[in-house]
Amino acid sequence: MGYTLNFSAVWRSFDDLLFGLGLSLLLAVLSIGIGCLIGLVLAFGQTARQPLLRAPAGLYVTVFRNTPLLVLVLISFFTLPQLGLRLSKTNSFVLALSLYSGAYLAEVFRGGLLGVPKGLREAGLAIGLTEGQIRRRIILPIMLRAVLPALGSTFIGLFKDTSLAAAIAVPELTFEARKINVESFRVVETWLVASALYVGTCSILAALLRRVEARLSLAG
Amino acid sequence: MSAPLLEIRDLHKSFGSVEVLKGVDCTVQAGEVISIIGSSGSGKTTMLRCVNMLEDFEGGSIRIDGEEIGYLTDGGRRRRKPEREIARQRALTGMAFQQFNLFPHMTALENVMLGLTLVKKMPADAARATAEGWLDRVGLLNRKDHRPSKLSGGQLQRVAIARAIAMSPRLMLFDEVTSALDPELVAEVLQVITDLARDGMTMLIVTHEMRFAFDVSNRVIFMNQGRIGEEGDPKTMFANPSTERLAEFLKNSRFS
Numbered sequence: 001m002g003y004t005l006n007f008s009a010v011w012r013s014f015d016d017l018l019f020g021l022g023l024s025l026l027l028a029v030l031s032i033g034i035g036c037l038i039g040l041v042l043a044f045g046q047t048a049r050q051p052l053l054r055a056p057a058g059l060y061v062t063v064f065r066n067t068p069l070l071v072l073v074l075i076s077f078f079t080l081p082q083l084g085l086r087l088s089k090t091n092s093f094v095l096a097l098s099l100y101s102g103a104y105l106a107e108v109f110r111g112g113l114l115g116v117p118k119g120l121r122e123a124g125l126a127i128g129l130t131e132g133q134i135r136r137r138i139i140l141p142i143m144l145r146a147v148l149p150a151l152g153s154t155f156i157g158l159f160k161d162t163s164l165a166a167a168i169a170v171p172e173l174t175f176e177a178r179k180i181n182v183e184s185f186r187v188v189e190t191w192l193v194a195s196a197l198y199v200g201t202c203s204i205l206a207a208l209l210r211r212v213e214a215r216l217s218l219a220g
Numbered sequence: 221m222s223a224p225l226l227e228i229r230d231l232h233k234s235f236g237s238v239e240v241l242k243g244v245d246c247t248v249q250a251g252e253v254i255s256i257i258g259s260s261g262s263g264k265t266t267m268l269r270c271v272n273m274l275e276d277f278e279g280g281s282i283r284i285d286g287e288e289i290g291y292l293t294d295g296g297r298r299r300r301k302p303e304r305e306i307a308r309q310r311a312l313t314g315m316a317f318q319q320f321n322l323f324p325h326m327t328a329l330e331n332v333m334l335g336l337t338l339v340k341k342m343p344a345d346a347a348r349a350t351a352e353g354w355l356d357r358v359g360l361l362n363r364k365d366h367r368p369s370k371l372s373g374g375q376l377q378r379v380a381i382a383r384a385i386a387m388s389p390r391l392m393l394f395d396e397v398t399s400a401l402d403p404e405l406v407a408e409v410l411q412v413i414t415d416l417a418r419d420g421m422t423m424l425i426v427t428h429e430m431r432f433a434f435d436v437s438n439r440v441i442f443m444n445q446g447r448i449g450e451e452g453d454p455k456t457m458f459a460n461p462s463t464e465r466l467a468e469f470l471k472n473s474r475f476s
Binding site: 066117119120122123124125126127128129132133137138142145191218 | 321324
C-alpha cells in the first residue's frame with residue numbers, strides 16, 4: 001500500500017502558513033521581550049543581599065517554572081475573565097508566555113550574575129560609581145555576554161512554545177497547519193511543511209544568535 | 221605640622237565573631253608614602269579596604285581631610301551614610317587591587333574613561349584626553365584600544381593604576397598589586413608606583429615586596445594580629461626591629 005505525496009493542497013494555503021509563522025514570531029518576540037524584563041528583575045532580586053527581595057523572586061520562579069505552559073495559557077484565557085480581566089486570545093497567550101518565560105530567563109540570568117567576578121563591583125565602587133551605575137555599565141553587559149549561548153537555546157525553546165497558542169485558537173503556525181490538515185486531509189504533507197518552517201526559522205534564529213555571540217565575545 | 225590627610229582612630233572591624241582589626245590608629249600627612257607589611261591575616265588589607273568603605277567597620281573613625289568617612293553620628297547613634305554620599309567619598313581615594321579587576325568588556329581607554337565620565341561628569345573628549353594622558357604615563361598609550369584579554373598581567377595592573385589615578389584621588393591605596401604577577405612583570409608595576417611617589421602622591425601600600433617597601437616608603441607600618449605592631453622609617457625598622465615579631469617576620473621574608 002503506497003502513499004503518494006501531494007503537496008498541492010498545502011501550497012494552495014501556503015500563505016496562511018506564512019501568516020501563521022509571522023504571528024508565531026510576533027508572539028515570541030513580545031513574550032520574550034516582556035519575559036526578559038521580568039527575568040532581569042527577578043535575577044537581580046534573587047541575587048540581592050536583602051532576603052526581602054530574594055524571597056518573592058524565588059517564589060515567582062517556583063510557581064511559574066513548575067506550572068505547564070498549557071495550563072498557564074488555559075488559566076490566562078478561561079480563568080482571568082472570571083476575575084474580571086478579559087483579554088483577547090492573542091493577549092492572553094502573550095501574558096501566559098511572558099510570565100512563563102520570565103521564570104526561565106530569570107534562571108539563565110541568575111546563573112550569569114553568579115559568574116561575574118565580585119572584584120569588578122569593588123573596582124566600580126572604588127572609582128566612585130553607585131550600585132546602580134555598576135549594575136548597568138559593568139555587571140549587566142558582562143552577564144549578558146556570558147549567558148548568550150544559554151539564552152539562544154531558551155529563546156528557541158520559547159519560540160516553539162508558541163505552538164501551544166493553537167489550544168485557544170490563536171491563528172499561529174500550528175493552528176493554521178491543523179486547519180489545512182483538517183480541510184485537505186493531507187496529513188503528512190501539512191505537518192512536514194509546518195515542521196520544516198519551524199526548523200528553518202529556528203535555524204536562522206540560532207545562526208543570528210551565534211553571530212551576535214561572536215561579535216560580543218570578550219576574547220576579541 | 222599641617223592637618224593630616226588621613227586620620228584613622230581606634231578602628232575596629234570583625235568578620236562574624238573574628239575580630240580582624242582591634243583598634244588601629246594611624247595618621248598620614250599629604251605626600252607620605254607608607255608601606256603596610258605583615259603576615260596574612262594580620263589585618264593590613266582589611267584596614268586598607270575600610271578606608272574606602274569596601275568594608276563596613278563597627279568602631280572607630282576614619283577621616284580624610286577632616287571629613288568623616290562612611291558614618292555619621294547623630295543623637296549618639298552611629299549610622300552608615302547614604303550610598304550616594306559614600307560613593308562620592310570613595311572617589312577621594314583611588315585603589316588598585318591584587319586581581320587588577322579591569323572591566324573585561326571595555327578597552328584599556330574605556331576602563332580609564334568610565335569614572336571620568338560617570339563620576340566626574342567630564343565631557344567625552346576631555347575624559348578621553350585625560351585618560352590618554354594617564355595611559356601614556358604608565359607607558360601603555362599604544363595599547364589603549366586593547367581589551368584586557370589581550371594584555372599581560374603587568375600591563376593590566378598599569379591600566380588599573382591609571383584608572384584609579386585618573387580620578388585625581390587625594391590618596392592612593394595599593395592592595396598587594398604585584399602578588400598575582402609573574403616575577404618578571406613585577407618590576408614594571410613597581411616602577412609606575414615609584415614614579416607616582418616621586419610626584420608627591422600620598423600612598424598606602426600593602427605589599428609583600430620588602431625591598432620595594434624599603435626603597436619607596438617614608439614610613440613602614442608592621443601589622444600584627446589586628447594591631448599596629450611597630451612603625452617607623454624603613455631603614456631603622458628593618459635594621460633594628462624593636463619587636464621580636466617583626467624580626468621574625470623580616471627573617472621569614474628573607475629581606476636582605
